[in-house]
Each structure stands twice: as structure tokens, then as C-alpha cells.
């Protein structure tokens with residue numbers, strides 16, 4: 001498996017429109033929210049995926065491979081994923097901040113893993129807290145798993161416990177994959193309970209099944225448009241944010257003396 005950033009043309013920028021969940025960009029067979037967003041409570045001020053991730057295809061393999069300890073491709077996969085995050089944040093963090101109604105994110109964090117040891121050494125924490133120039137100065141481990149048993153893909157903020165009290169800060173929550181959104185919405189609820197003023201999420205991969213309904217033809221049409229790293233679903237037109245109103249006048253570019261997509265190496 002090749003993880004070189006030249007594979008970026010395999011990325012698919014989501015687009016709002018009919019049959020697209022306005023909250024999580026899921027492809028649906030009905031107007032309005034998808035079933036998962038209808039079932040989950042909603043606590044994120046905004047969510048943006050870098051790309052759709054189709055089950056069994058390149059990005060799906062990447063977000064699985066970078067977490068496999070014994071896989072010899074882990075360093076390359078981590079470098080590629082870090083580069084994708086860094087490039088996206090450099091160009092589009094202010095799009096997400098505006099969609100969330102804030103001028104900037106003061107803090108950046110990740111969603112805890114199930115096991116405490118795994119969480120301590122999770123590669124996404126290393127990517128966000130060390131490798132990505134755009135986030136490492138703001139990264140904090142704000143959440144840990146609580147002792148509450150968690151049912152997968154079910155909204156439950158009790159599964160997370162805040163490590164510190166917050167004081168109205170806007171928090172950027174970074175995760176690798178969005179499937180139902182239950183983990184991200186639960187983490188957002190826990191952060192708001194701890195005092196965060198606002199929580200928005202960036203995910204690398206918004207998961208889809210190519211074989212569900214008309215997904216294959218819809219994904220082929222998106223692929224035909226090509227991938228432009230200078231556009232995200234929030235700034236490419238037609239955005240239908242379910243977040244609070246944007247504050248474009250206050251938005252400012254955060255960070256970024258970033259060195260570009262090829263510069264990061266684990």
C-alpha cells in the first residue's frame with residue numbers, strides 16, 4: 001500500500017445538496033438529517049471532514065493502518081495522515097472557526113481511546129500534539145475515558161471525563177474517522193459540561209459504504225470533479241451549516257507557518 005501524498009487525488013471533498021445530511025455529510029435516501037444524526041444528541045457547533053472515506057478503499061485503509069502497531073507501514077501512514085491534517089488546517093481552519101461562530105480555537109484535543117494505555121500512546125495524539133505544526137502548540141489532553149461501559153455508536157457523554165475545568169475556550173476536536181458521530185458528539189458534550197464555550201470537529205475521513213443505494217454513482221460524480229485541496233465543504237459554496245451563524249469579520253488565520261504537505265515526517 002502506497003501512502004504517498006500524491007495519493008491525494010483519491011480524496012473526495014463532500015458537497016452539500018439534496019440527499020446529503022446537512023450535519024455530517026452522510027449520503028442519504030431522504031431529506032434532512034440522516035438516521036444517525038437523528039438518533040444522536042447534537043453538541044458540535046460545526047463538523048468538517050477532509051474527505052469521504054469509502055469502506056475498503058485508500059483513505060479507509062490509511063486510517064486503519066496508522067493505528068496498527070505491528071504494521072511496518074505505520075510511520076509512512078502517520079506521516080501521510082499528519083500531512084493531510086496539516087494542509088487542511090493551514091487552508092481551512094478559519095472556515096471551520098467561522099462555521100462554529102468563533103474567531104479561533106484556543107485549544108485542540110482528540111477523542112480518548114477505550115484503553116488507558118492505548119489512549120496514552122495513541123498515534124493520533126502524537127500526530128496532533130507533536131507532528132502537526134498547526135496544532136501542537138494548542139494541544140491538550142482534555143478528556144480521558146471514564147469507567148462507564150460504552151456501547152459502540154451510541155451517544156453517551158458519560159463515557160468521557162474531563163481532565164480539567166475549562167473557561168469558555170473554543171475547542172477543536174480532531175478525530176480520524178466519522179461513522180455515526182456518536183463518539184464526537186459525546187466528547188463534545190463532555191467538553192461543554194467541563195466549561196468549553198464551543199466545540200467543533202475536524203475528521204479526516206467521513207466513512208461511507210460504496211454499495212449502499214446510489215452511493216457508487218454519487219461518489220463517481222464527486223471523483224470526476226477532482227480533488228482541490230484549496231476547497232473544503234465549508235468554503236466551496238452551497239454549505240448548509242447547522243451551526244451558529246458565522247462571524248467572518250472576527251475570523252483570523254490561526255497558526256501557520258506550516259511547511260506543506262510533504263514536510264511532516266514521523
Ligand SMILES: [Zn+2]
Pocket residue numbers: 021022023024025026033034035036037038
Ligand atoms: Zn448525519
Ligand SMILES: [Zn+2]
Pocket residue numbers: 091092095230231232233234235236
Ligand atoms: Zn475551506
